[in-house]
Amino acid sequence: MKVLVVGNGGREHAIAWKLLQSPKVEKVFCIPGNGGTATLPGCQNMSLQVDDFEGIATIASVQGVALVVVGPEAPLAGGIVDFLRYRHGHIPVFGPTKEGAQIESSKLWAKELMHRAGVRTAKAVEFTELEAALNYLEQQPLPIVIKADGLAAGKGVTVATTLPEAMEAVQYLFKQRFTKILIEEFVTGQEVSILALTDGSIVRPLLPACDHKRIGEGDTGENTGGMGVYAPAPWVTPELMAKIEAEVLQPTVNTLREQEITYQGVLYAGLMITEAGEPIVLEFNCRFGDPETQAILPLLETPLVDLLIACTEGNLAKFPVLDWLPGSAVCVVASAAGYPGKFQRGDEITGLSEAKEKGAQVFQAGTTLNHQKKLLTDGGRVLSVTGLGVNLAEAIEQAYAGLAVINFPGMYYRRDIAGRVIPPEVGNPQDITPSDLESNLEPELDAPEVPPEAEPLPENAQQTDLT
Numbered sequence: 001m002k003v004l005v006v007g008n009g010g011r012e013h014a015i016a017w018k019l020l021q022s023p024k025v026e027k028v029f030c031i032p033g034n035g036g037t038a039t040l041p042g043c044q045n046m047s048l049q050v051d052d053f054e055g056i057a058t059i060a061s062v063q064g065v066a067l068v069v070v071g072p073e074a075p076l077a078g079g080i081v082d083f084l085r086y087r088h089g090h091i092p093v094f095g096p097t098k099e100g101a102q103i104e105s106s107k108l109w110a111k112e113l114m115h116r117a118g119v120r121t122a123k124a125v126e127f128t129e130l131e132a133a134l135n136y137l138e139q140q141p142l143p144i145v146i147k148a149d150g151l152a153a154g155k156g157v158t159v160a161t162t163l164p165e166a167m168e169a170v171q172y173l174f175k176q177r178f179t180k181i182l183i184e185e186f187v188t189g190q191e192v193s194i195l196a197l198t199d200g201s202i203v204r205p206l207l208p209a210c211d212h213k214r215i216g217e218g219d220t221g222e223n224t225g226g227m228g229v230y231a232p233a234p235w236v237t238p239e240l241m242a243k244i245e246a247e248v249l250q251p252t253v254n255t256l257r258e259q260e261i262t263y264q265g266v267l268y269a270g271l272m273i274t275e276a277g278e279p280i281v282l283e284f285n286c287r288f289g290d291p292e293t294q295a296i297l298p299l300l301e302t303p304l305v306d307l308l309i310a311c312t313e314g315n316l317a318k319f320p321v322l323d324w325l326p327g328s329a330v331c332v333v334a335s336a337a338g339y340p341g342k343f344q345r346g347d348e349i350t351g352l353s354e355a356k357e358k359g360a361q362v363f364q365a366g367t368t369l370n371h372q373k374k375l376l377t378d379g380g381r382v383l384s385v386t387g388l389g390v391n392l393a394e395a396i397e398q399a400y401a402g403l404a405v406i407n408f409p410g411m412y413y414r415r416d417i418a419g420r421v422i423p424p425e426v427g428n429p430q431d432i433t434p435s436d437l438e439s440n441l442e443p444e445l446d447a448p449e450v451p452p453e454a455e456p457l458p459e460n461a462q463q464t465d466l467t
């Protein structure tokens with residue numbers, strides 16, 4: 001069977017890699033893919049844009065693709081599933097329709113859906129006028145959360161601890177031409193990402209994963225697309241998972257179905273678990289998480305291709321349980337200097353085979369192969385390095401052992417991924433000392449300087465997107 005994966009991140013590398021573990025999958029096409037999918041045996045990149053629905057449909061039909069898996073939110077929000085499924089000969093595609101993808105692309109739409117479904121979510125008020133939003137802010141307790149109503153590549157949410165910060169965030173969003181914003185109450189607790197597969201009727205949650213969204217250690221600094229993840233989160237008990245399924249995931253899918261929305265894909269709930277153990281939805285996403293996927297999929301034993309096809313056929317019930325490897329996974333993201341601000345592309349990456357020898361699984365994200373087959377950086381989040389272990393401590397050790405032998409100019413990664421859930425003396429890899437942290441981290445967290453010997457950056461070489 002041939003499968004087509006849309007996207008070019010670490011998530012899509014992990015999906016392609018996992019799909020190819022099934023003997024049923026003879027080939028994966030990745031559109032456009034990255035340096036990792038280019039060199040993955042059985043995988044072939046196709047240099048099309050993710051919004052070229054016509055081109056993607058043509059490749060899928062010419063190649064006789066049996067399944068399309070859509071990674072990122074933008075093509076889902078743009079209607080790729082509707083296009084492939086209804087306009088082009090019913091190509092089986094894993095992902096929600098444009099209508100369903102609003103669960104991520106419109107926070108207001110998602111809030112209304114949650115209210116109808118009786119799902120607990122943070123209280124929010126909608127604003128379309130700057131003046132009214134600023135006046136409202138003055139009466140609200142701090143911290144307060146400002147959200148754009150629309151896809152914002154990870155830049156749409158500000159948790160403001162002061163009034164000027166909150167006002168600035170509101171002004172910024174209206175300046176960015178968002179026409180609607182939400183001002184939301186700040187919820188405290190422990191955050192967890194629950195990604196569930198759904199065939200539109202039932203759900204099968206994947207392992208609970210904890211993302212670290214801030215760029216700096218100790219969860220400081222700017223928000224990013226995600227700097228590292230551990231799974232499963234040991235503090236999410238089976239009872240809590242059952243509660244999340246019964247009170248959040250299933251009612252949401254039921255309500256989507258009642259509204260006659262075809263939602264066959266991933267329902268990703270970003271949850272805050274309150275001190276009282278109540279799950280509150282902060283956001284829904286309509287796709288696999290990145291880097292959650294790079295930690296979750298290596299632990300999945302049930303063949304991914306069978307699960308995804310079951311979703312598109314509406315018979316996920318034939319998998320009453322999912323099989324998982326015992327143990328834990330930790331994925332640490334290595335980013336380019338400057339990320340999530342401006343960063344540079346085109347630096348050579350070395351040490352990937354050495355990292356593999358150390359037992360780490362490297363999923364590539366912002367990478368590309370040049371004409372000489374050298375692997376170069378080509379994005380903000382460059383690599384996601386996953387370690388597996390019988391417990392979190394072992395998984396952490398393996399991920400960091402892999403990272404220790406990888407190099408590219410300006411490489412940065414957080415050294416505290418999963419550190420907060422295990423005692424520091426177990427969690428900190430022995431070869432990393434506090435002085436390493438001081439000498440290596442500080443300069444990279446500041447705005448990076450292009451080394452004097454470096455070529456001036458081409459016009460399009462600096463990016464501020466969070467991928």
Ligand code: AMP
Pocket residue numbers: 122145154156157159184185186187188191213223270282283
């Ligand atoms: P998002 O981009 O929607 O994932 O939000 C980014 C981060 O902002 C989340 O991971 C949370 O840490 C934080 N956040 C979002 N909404 C709230 C809220 N209502 N209360 C507290 N923190 C929040």
Ligand code: GLY
Pocket residue numbers: 211225226285288289290291292
């Ligand atoms: N890791 C966060 C996301 O995928 O949205």
